[in-house]
Amino acid sequence: MENHRENLPTDPVAALARARSPESPGPDTPAGTAVRHWPGPPRPIPEAGPADLDLRTLLRLSLAASDASGRLRPTPSAGALHPVDTELVVGTGCSLPPGRYGYDPLRHRVHHLGPPVEGTPPGVTAALSVTVRRTVSHYGHRAWPLLLLDTGHAAAALLLAARVLGVEGCDVRMDGRSENPLAVVRIPPPDGQGPKRLADPEDRPTPADLLTRRSTPPPLRGSPPGEALQAILATAERAGDGRLLRWCAAVGPPRPGLMELAPEGATLRPYAFGEARPTLAAWAAGQAWLADAGAVLLAHGCPADADAAHIRRAHLRAGFAVHLAHVTALRHGLAARPVGSWQQADLGAALGAAPGRDWVVHALALGTRNADEENPT
Structure with a gap:
């Protein structure tokens, strides 16, 4: 066998x-x-x-x-x-x-x-x-x-x-x-x-x-409505273990930055300011299309000194939560694609915190239209 x-x-x-x-x-x-x-x-x-x-x-x-x-x-x-x-x-x-x-x-x-x-x-x-x-x-x-x-x-x-x-x-x-x-x-x-x-x-x-859930082929352009992004973040946070992972979403203009759910979960609030999507594209095995994605949901955590059990838990939970968020996105009429391969994606260090403590673990790219709609036959 x-x-x-x-x-x-x-x-x-x-x-x-x-x-x-x-x-x-x-x-x-x-x-x-x-x-x-x-x-x-x-x-x-x-x-x-x-x-x-x-x-x-x-x-x-x-x-x-x-x-x-x-x-x-x-x-x-x-x-x-x-x-x-x-x-x-x-x-x-x-x-x-x-x-x-x-x-x-x-x-x-x-x-x-x-x-x-x-x-x-x-x-x-x-x-x-x-x-x-x-x-x-x-x-x-x-x-x-x-x-x-x-x-x-x-x-x-x-x-x-x-x-x-x-x-x-x-x-x-x-x-x-x-x-x-x-x-x-x-x-x-x-x-x-x-x-x-x-x-x-x-x-x-x-x-x-x-x-009908599938990973939408890139590009995924068009900013998701705030209500849909809030629902996707809420799904991820409910499914993800808050002791292991935090969740935010990178968005583009007119106010580019990272957004997260407010503590009561009823609204979105800024987590960090500035355009993050080109950096995410470089971190995600050079997938350039991420720089133009409508939004990118991020699971982050799993520090460099995490033990084997913590690593397994964090990644299993990230895949679990992104899957549920993916279905929420599709039910809101969005295009969505999980992104799992991340190199040098030290989000905490990029935001000025101590290095090695807060890494991108998994992601879900979001958009209001996909490649087929961009290039109709």
Whole structure:
């Protein structure tokens, strides 16, 4: 079986420091198979009964590919390489019999791996790990933080799919203590009384919201309305751990600078003054189009002396929160694209604070129009 943990860094602190450096990756190497090799024959996911958790729909809305190449999945991934692998531990109350299964997102099938572990709770528990080779094949030494961000995106995709099904009480665990799995998402079955109403209807997306979410190709121009930017920042702050990350958005003229939510969350306020987008473009692996983006949502924190668990937590949480913010942006009619690769992006030092304390971890570029609208055929 393919070793999906191959090349995980033995020293995550050193690996992140190198990924943040200006060193360029080497030439591309083979990415290997697009899906982890699960043993045994593939099995279709049965239709759900009226009291079952619908795993077929849950996975179709979160992780399933829409074409044979595997690139078109509803979960963003650096380079569309999709390194995240999903093992399902199924308890009672699901459309699959209890047991352990490996999920194949290309065929939308599962492979039976064995019986459930003792004490498996009702519903499904998705354990997310990574095949490192896929991302390393293109990004080389820059892959480590990208693998964590991709895993956070996948965890958020599962949570959103559960919300479409009306399921509350999901448990997302991304404590950074484990490399295998990196994240665990537990989704309970229906309670037999029908879907619960979420407290905030805005938190419940539609199937179309999830199936049509894509990373918009650049350029992304046009300043988002203040109301939309405020909603995106609020989503990110709710989903991001405030002990790990802070959030702001770089905006352009007429008043260029960094904006953040005021403490009560009802308004935006300046965080720093001055045009930041060209600097962000240079930090983001030289992606020049960011200098003209309508706005750039930034997750920042994770100091240089953070330990391995802190690094994993911060990046997993950043991917998770940016994914939810991405869907909020799309629901406001905006173009959006996650940006995960950052070099020398010491935001704190750039703003005059002590160096090495406040780094850009992840971002979401925003605009009111995309490349297709800029260049209609």
